[in-house]
Amino acid sequence: MSIEILMPALSPTMEEGNLAKWLVKEGDSVTSGDIIAEIETDKATMEVEAVDEGIIGKILVAEGSKGVKVNAPIAVLIEEGESVGDIDKVKPEPVSAPLPEPVEGREQANSAPTFTPANDPDLPDDVEMVEITVRQALNEAMAEEMRSDGDIFIMGEEVAQYQGAYKITQGLLDEFGEKRVIDTPITEHGFAGIGVGAAFAGLKPIVEFMTFNFAMQAIDHIINSAAKQLYMSGGQVNAPIVFRGANGPASRVGAQHSQDFSSWYAQVPGLIVIAPYSAADAKGLLKAAIRSPNPVVFLENELLYGVEFEVPKLDNFVLPIGKARIVRQGADVTIVSYSMGMKYASDATEKLVAAGVDVELIDLRTLRPLDMETVLTSVKKTGRCVIVEEGWPTCSIASEVSAQIMEQAFDYLDAPVMRISGKDVPMPYAANLEKLALPNADEVVAAVNAVTYRS
Amino acid sequence: MVRKAATKKASKKSNAPQLTKEDDLYAYKEMLLIRRFEEKAGQMYGMGLIGGFCHLYIGQEAVVTGIHMASKEGDQSITSYRDHGHMLVVGIDPKGVMAELTGGKDGLSKGKGGSMHMFSKEKHFYGGNGIVGAQVSLGTGLAFANKYRGDDNVSLVYFGDGAVNQGQVYESFNMAKLWDLPVVYIIENNRYAMGTSLERGSAQTDLYKRGESFGIQGEQVDGMDIRFVREAAARAIEHARSGKGPYILEMMTYRYRGHSMSDPAKYRSRDEVSTMRAERDPIEQVKARILESKFASEDELKLIEKEVRAVVVEAADFATNSEQPDASELYTDITINDVQE
Numbered sequence A: 001m002s003i004e005i006l007m008p009a010l011s012p013t014m015e016e017g018n019l020a021k022w023l024v025k026e027g028d029s030v031t032s033g034d035i036i037a038e039i040e041t042d043k044a045t046m047e048v049e050a051v052d053e054g055i056i057g058k059i060l061v062a063e064g065s066k067g068v069k070v071n072a073p074i075a076v077l078i079e080e081g082e083s084v085g086d087i088d089k090v091k092p093e094p095v096s097a098p099l100p101e102p103v104e105g106r107e108q109a110n111s112a113p114t115f116t117p118a119n120d121p122d123l124p125d126d127v128e129m130v131e132i133t134v135r136q137a138l139n140e141a142m143a144e145e146m147r148s149d150g151d152i153f154i155m156g157e158e159v160a161q162y163q164g165a166y167k168i169t170q171g172l173l174d175e176f177g178e179k180r181v182i183d184t185p186i187t188e189h190g191f192a193g194i195g196v197g198a199a200f201a202g203l204k205p206i207v208e209f210m211t212f213n214f215a216m217q218a219i220d221h222i223i224n225s226a227a228k229q230l231y232m233s234g235g236q237v238n239a240p241i242v243f244r245g246a247n248g249p250a251s252r253v254g255a256q257h258s259q260d261f262s263s264w265y266a267q268v269p270g271l272i273v274i275a276p277y278s279a280a281d282a283k284g285l286l287k288a289a290i291r292s293p294n295p296v297v298f299l300e301n302e303l304l305y306g307v308e309f310e311v312p313k314l315d316n317f318v319l320p321i322g323k324a325r326i327v328r329q330g331a332d333v334t335i336v337s338y339s340m341g342m343k344y345a346s347d348a349t350e351k352l353v354a355a356g357v358d359v360e361l362i363d364l365r366t367l368r369p370l371d372m373e374t375v376l377t378s379v380k381k382t383g384r385c386v387i388v389e390e391g392w393p394t395c396s397i398a399s400e401v402s403a404q405i406m407e408q409a410f411d412y413l414d415a416p417v418m419r420i421s422g423k424d425v426p427m428p429y430a431a432n433l434e435k436l437a438l439p440n441a442d443e444v445v446a447a448v449n450a451v452t453y454r455s
Numbered sequence B: 001m002v003r004k005a006a007t008k009k010a011s012k013k014s015n016a017p018q019l020t021k022e023d024d025l026y027a028y029k030e031m032l033l034i035r036r037f038e039e040k041a042g043q044m045y046g047m048g049l050i051g052g053f054c055h056l057y058i059g060q061e062a063v064v065t066g067i068h069m070a071s072k073e074g075d076q077s078i079t080s081y082r083d084h085g086h087m088l089v090v091g092i093d094p095k096g097v098m099a100e101l102t103g104g105k106d107g108l109s110k111g112k113g114g115s116m117h118m119f120s121k122e123k124h125f126y127g128g129n130g131i132v133g134a135q136v137s138l139g140t141g142l143a144f145a146n147k148y149r150g151d152d153n154v155s156l157v158y159f160g161d162g163a164v165n166q167g168q169v170y171e172s173f174n175m176a177k178l179w180d181l182p183v184v185y186i187i188e189n190n191r192y193a194m195g196t197s198l199e200r201g202s203a204q205t206d207l208y209k210r211g212e213s214f215g216i217q218g219e220q221v222d223g224m225d226i227r228f229v230r231e232a233a234a235r236a237i238e239h240a241r242s243g244k245g246p247y248i249l250e251m252m253t254y255r256y257r258g259h260s261m262s263d264p265a266k267y268r269s270r271d272e273v274s275t276m277r278a279e280r281d282p283i284e285q286v287k288a289r290i291l292e293s294k295f296a297s298e299d300e301l302k303l304i305e306k307e308v309r310a311v312v313v314e315a316a317d318f319a320t321n322s323e324q325p326d327a328s329e330l331y332t333d334i335t336i337n338d339v340q341e
């Protein structure tokens, strides 16, 4: 039986090419692997190999032909014993793939799933509140979870014997031993990958980055290995891992050690991103992060580690991922922030309230998934919004919140949404410049005055 | 051809190379300058004049001094955040370094870099790098440029016993040997990476062997004795300069102070530190030799000490009086040809 030789594609995007040269003539016998022709495109010249064995019965496209469509028959191969005359009986089959369906009939994806977070648990009326630092809250969260689940382990630089560069893992080595509290060499890319691999195998690693500045060495594993795994595996393999450590500007440590990565991670589908401000949120959300079956980037702040907040004294205090906290209810303006930005936002709120502005203050707490429902409900009430963050302004969390408000609450707005962010510069070392590079409460007050037309 | 990396351990004292009077006196003064400068920086940090991280080089002075003595004008150097000594030794003005530490506008980076980020194109010094291991690839790139241009400069790349575990170090080693780049890798093995001792972080603790699988020669050197440092450096630099490619020097050294100013250094005993100071101090070794060979008298050395102190005091005064950068500097130097309103 005769076989058609088709015009091959040289690349996934090639649609047609030129048949530059035939290296065989009718009547020649060929075996698979023989070079029979040369074809060219605007990018390259390629040799065409015979795939089957036989005799070149007929050349259908002459040497020098231009614009030959991919998959068009260019020659016919016949078997020993067949005659060239048989070829004419070859009925050309349709050569090109069927055209795509008309646009109206094209396959449509569902819209992206919406996420409905749970509410914070109701605290018992008689709950005792204790003042603890964010450091202690994080430490307790890890210790409590590790006590109840032997698959949880922590690794990172100086987490064990040194008790943590910022003392977040204080005491964990003593309680859980070397098997579960592991000092690594300075090899972020390597140990992040090892953590993700261990998570694939079902363990629940907590990977501490001394600071998130150094997680840039490891970001490939956070994004390419952890975040995308569930999707790439069609839902088979998840990565229950927490990447945590200090994020954001610290004090006087210069450009390479002072940067907020919130929006970097919040952009990535497959990740959960949490950035708490208070000790209670730090504790409740870190526990939730450790229990989460998903990869979680947990962004702490060095300058908040030593700050005390009230935390409920409960055995099992877990907060919902993806739920913003309304810190203060108000009617005049919505201020949205997270992490250290909440410090500026809270200070500004205090001043504004004293001046008679009824501020509604929202702490996002989780940056992915983003609780826009809480923000939108508030903005629809107040008609005005100022978003506060320490990160750079371009493509920031504030940019995203602002865009979504514009899309979903445009008609409710009485003033443009304003963003107060870190300045668009690498962090300077000099004390005065560093101060200028960071946002502050006065900038927030000024923005609120602008959107409420009080200035 | 199979190229075998020849690696060797530190040689014994008996056949120590000799330094001339001039060299010994130079080394003494240079190391003393670094020591006194760092002590002053430590003091000023304590007074709140310096902020953030500040990593002192005290104890390691012989490494950078000996390497520098074997190098020539045009050779580049690059290191980590523990960089003050590396700048002083290549002749960068101590005033500019100290003013950067205080964040003054007269600092080497106009106050915008800080302790960990200083550079001098004029002196071919490329920092001042805060990310552990980054300088190894960057320094290999400097060597790439040397080869590309066909000049005979050598890139001197300093990094720690902790940095040596970063993956990019090995990616760089491979390319450096593949392309025979003129680079000397100087591992400053001060036995600790923050609180992690060498043994707790490294499977192969003979760091001079870390290039073996790439065919890179390495040797271990007594980094507390400037004579050995200089001799090995001369050999390594000549190797790189003559087109034979990279070379590794593992400098056995020690830092007397904590990792940075905020490190209580509980991971080692006081005894370990004081023994090092008493028996191996690089400056005391040179001093003893100078006196023994009568290259200079006690009084003459006191004069040198006085000169050095004057330089350091001047730098400290200069830095203390250097004003903060102007607020307008916030938005300068971000990209070249910034459009200014």
Ligand SMILES: Cc1ncc(C[n+]2csc(CCOP(=O)(O)OP(=O)(O)O)c2C)c(N)n1
Pocket: A157, A186, A188, A210, A214, A217, B080, B082, B130, B131, B132, B133, B159, B160, B161, B162, B163, B164, B188, B190, B192, B193, B194, B259
């Ligand atoms: C990529 C990265 N990870 C972690 C750190 C934090 N860190 C700064 S210095 C240091 C220890 C480095 O030790 P070593 O290489 O031995 O140099 P030494 O400080 O002893 O000079 C660590 C972990 C960092 N700056 N960069």
Ligand SMILES: [Mg+2]
Pocket: B160, B161, B162, B188, B189, B190, B191, B192, B193, B194
């Ligand atoms: Mg070290």
